[in-house]
Amino acid sequence: MSTTAPTRVAPLKPVLRVARRTAWLALGLFWSAFAVVEGVNHGWLAGLLALAFFIAPDLTFLVAAGDARHVEKGQLPARAVPFYNAAHRALVPLALMVAYTLLSLTWAPIFAGLCGWLAHISYDRAFGYGLRTREGYQRA
Secondary structure (H helix, E strand, C coil): CCCCCCCCCCHHHHHHHHHHHHHHHHHHHHHHHHHHHHHHHHHHHHHHHHHHHHHHHHHHHHHHHHHHHHHHCCCCCCCCCHHHHCCCCCHHHHHHHHHHHHHCCHHHHHHHHHHHHHHHHHHHHHCCCCCEEECEEECC
8 A cells, every 4th residue: 555645747738728719710711821821822802801800700799789878897798798699609511511512613812711710719718708698797
């Protein structure tokens, strides 16, 4: 029988969080580069849509701009949560990209916009901003 105390293994949660955020950052850089390439290859309209779609998900904050003074710091007004969550789900632009590819659409600016949208979501996840609860708080 040993008299030494058992050693504690450090929890994996912080390590997994860092790995997950690093992966999201890599994806954000990838989608940003893809959007820039699409803009360069297909003209100013593709670049403009990539930028617009990069900014657009955060415009969901405006849905309840008048309610902002009635919530705590870091909380999103409950009325804006469904719009925010819909605009920040990665599956939405990914599904649209699949549809774009399968339907053989040929208008490149829309694809560049979807790249910008995915870049936005990826950066949000990389910096710790995820989906919101019904009450408007960040999910853990």
